[in-house]
Amino acid sequence: MKKPVISFENFTFKYRSQKEPTLHDINLTIHEGEIVLIAGPSGSGKSTIGHAINGLIPFSYKGDMTGSLKIHGKETRDLDIFSIGQMTGTVLQDTDGQFIGLSVGEDIAFSLENDQLEQAEMKDIVARTAKLVDVDTHLHHGLHELSGGQKQRVSLAGVLVGDGDILLFDEPLANLDPATGKQAIELISRICKETGKTVVIIEHRIEDVLHGDVDRLVVVNEGKILADGSPADLLATDVLERASIRKPLYLQACQYAGCDITSEMHPDRLESFNVQACSEELQGWLATLPDEKPEKLSEMLLELKDVTFGYSSEKLTIKGIDLTVHKGEMTSIVGRNGAGKSTLTKLISGLEKPTTGRIFINGEDATEDTIAMRARKVGLVMQNPNHMISKHMIYDEVAFGLVMRGVPEEEIRERVEETLRICGLYPFRNWPISALSFGQKKRVTIASILVLEPELIILDEPTAGQDFRHYTEMMDFLEQLNKRGITILMVTHDMHLMLEYTKRAVVIGDGRILADAPAVDILADPNIVREAHLAKTSLGTLAERAGIWNPQEFTRKFIAYDREVRAAWR
Numbered sequence: 001m002k003k004p005v006i007s008f009e010n011f012t013f014k015y016r017s018q019k020e021p022t023l024h025d026i027n028l029t030i031h032e033g034e035i036v037l038i039a040g041p042s043g044s045g046k047s048t049i050g051h052a053i054n055g056l057i058p059f060s061y062k063g064d065m066t067g068s069l070k071i072h073g074k075e076t077r078d079l080d081i082f083s084i085g086q087m088t089g090t091v092l093q094d095t096d097g098q099f100i101g102l103s104v105g106e107d108i109a110f111s112l113e114n115d116q117l118e119q120a121e122m123k124d125i126v127a128r129t130a131k132l133v134d135v136d137t138h139l140h141h142g143l144h145e146l147s148g149g150q151k152q153r154v155s156l157a158g159v160l161v162g163d164g165d166i167l168l169f170d171e172p173l174a175n176l177d178p179a180t181g182k183q184a185i186e187l188i189s190r191i192c193k194e195t196g197k198t199v200v201i202i203e204h205r206i207e208d209v210l211h212g213d214v215d216r217l218v219v220v221n222e223g224k225i226l227a228d229g230s231p232a233d234l235l236a237t238d239v240l241e242r243a244s245i246r247k248p249l250y251l252q253a254c255q256y257a258g259c260d261i262t263s264e265m266h267p268d269r270l271e272s273f274n275v276q277a278c279s280e281e282l283q284g285w286l287a288t289l290p291d292e293k294p295e296k297l298s299e300m301l302l303e304l305k306d307v308t309f310g311y312s313s314e315k316l317t318i319k320g321i322d323l324t325v326h327k328g329e330m331t332s333i334v335g336r337n338g339a340g341k342s343t344l345t346k347l348i349s350g351l352e353k354p355t356t357g358r359i360f361i362n363g364e365d366a367t368e369d370t371i372a373m374r375a376r377k378v379g380l381v382m383q384n385p386n387h388m389i390s391k392h393m394i395y396d397e398v399a400f401g402l403v404m405r406g407v408p409e410e411e412i413r414e415r416v417e418e419t420l421r422i423c424g425l426y427p428f429r430n431w432p433i434s435a436l437s438f439g440q441k442k443r444v445t446i447a448s449i450l451v452l453e454p455e456l457i458i459l460d461e462p463t464a465g466q467d468f469r470h471y472t473e474m475m476d477f478l479e480q481l482n483k484r485g486i487t488i489l490m491v492t493h494d495m496h497l498m499l500e501y502t503k504r505a506v507v508i509g510d511g512r513i514l515a516d517a518p519a520v521d522i523l524a525d526p527n528i529v530r531e532a533h534l535a536k537t538s539l540g541t542l543a544e545r546a547g548i549w550n551p552q553e554f555t556r557k558f559i560a561y562d563r564e565v566r567a568a569w570r
Contacts (some may be wrong), residue, residue: 002034005030005034007030014065017435022223034199035201036200038201045222048223053069090168099155105140133191165196168200182211185209210268235263252562253282254278258285279545286548290560295503302323302456304347305360311343317340327485330503349375350378379452379457391433423477443466456489475500479501496537509531524551
């Protein structure tokens with residue numbers, strides 16, 4: 001029996017600013033060498049458990065704490081945050097907030113320099129650690145030059161150089177493209193095997209994390225542990241539905257088809273799942289689903305003609321893009337980290353001007369618009385909320401754009417409060433933004449643009465860091481805006497979001513358009529999937545293994561049926 005590394009006993013915690021505890025009587029033991037996934041909706045308490053493990057509670061986040069939390073048999077309340085940090089390395093969701101050095105090598109070496117290691121020994125440790133996480137060829141690169149996946153590897157290296165034997169990952173997949181996300185999970189599994197470290201992953205994207213090795217799944221809801229067991233056992237129950245966590249899509253399809261899922265079918269990974277046990281039900285269910293009706297395109301809203309752009313004269317980031325977007329469309333823009341997606345959105349929103357080419361909105365040349373002029377037509381929600389927020393209070397941030405436009409105060413209040421309700425932020429309207437999580441800050445920035453109701457809204461990763469309930473609420477709200485005629489472009493790494501909410505997907509690679517086609521067809525093209533770092537949906541793989549001759553049709557019909565079921569349930 002492996003010895004316990006982390007032990008919660010009747011652990012309760014209440015933040016100083018709150019009336020009720022966030023965690024209630026937590027009893028949880030994690031053993032050495034385990035990989036444990038802690039999942040739950042936003043506000044469930046899963047991040048607070050992470051804060052307790054890495055010492056932010058009680059040393060940075062003050063509050064009332066009862067019960068016991070021991071790390072290696074030592075009560076954390078009797079330690080200091082430095083001592084806990086020596087035992088526990090944390091890789092944050094927002095990697096930019098974790099960097100200290102200017103280059104990759106400097107950042108990895110930071111803690112070693114604090115320990116005053118000899119330079120030769122320090123260089124050797126940095127080189128070995130960088131090789132372990134596959135960034136050894138980037139040691140002299142600036143951190144700003146890295147992709148999202150590379151930044152995460154550098155953050156991991158920075159904690160691996162220490163002596164701590166616990167690794168804590170806070171939503172490691174939030175800002176990564178699908179292929180890089182898979183690589184990250186594979187890397188975490190490999191690091192655990194090679195180093196023997198204990199790994200705790202806090203994430204609500206169950207299916208993506210289970211691509212790797214996970215020993216236990218801990219489901220948290222309303223500050224309590226709802227379930228704790230092997231992934232195979234828990235996925236054969238309804239515990240995820242009860243906690244408002246999205247079940248893996250391939251299992252959801254099997255359940256819709258009337259197939260009973262048991263732990264003996266190995267439901268925790270599609271690769272090992274006994275699809276044959278459900279093949280007959282899946283084929284029969286598909287035959288009952290209606291065909292989709294084609295949609296008619298309206299008049300053109302946005303047109304890019306041979307647009308190029310480079311942040312320097314030596315290198316182009318956008319290379320001769322031609323793109324049209326029709327009024328009322330909801331379209332996804334997808335591609336690997338660093339492909340040029342965010343730069344393209346800056347060009348459309350007027351934050352950057354093309355080096356060559358023209359941009360037309362409603363048939364009029366808008367290439368030379370000022371930022372203020374373009375903002376009347378196009379609203380941009382950036383990927384990192386910290387790049388947008390300018391006010392201290394949530395209400396003031398969402399109201400800011402309306403105030404600048406001279407909207408009457410009473411109308412401002414009505415529009416802001418309605419938007420805050422839709423975005424799940426109304427209870428926090430009088431909170432300081434500094435008190436919010438990364439995901440909650442993201443919802444504030446989305447609300448600040450949505451309240452202005454421009455003709456075209458561009459959202460860069462709108463659901464990053466959002467649990468299933470808030471993801472659904474946000475996307476349903478965007479869909480309602482879309483039905484009112486507002487055109488929406490979404491840059492996303494979420495393949496299910498692309499499939500579920502957008503008929504069309506534009507794939508960007510190396511600054512060019514690699515494909516512009518129906519979303520389902522994009523994921524059926526292995527060359528595009530590989531080149532753009534996308535991920536084939538588990539629905540397509542499920543259909544193939546079940547003997548369904550047209551996986552694309554199966555995926556389309558599942559998406560339509562799933563949306564109807566959830567709409568009726570709401």
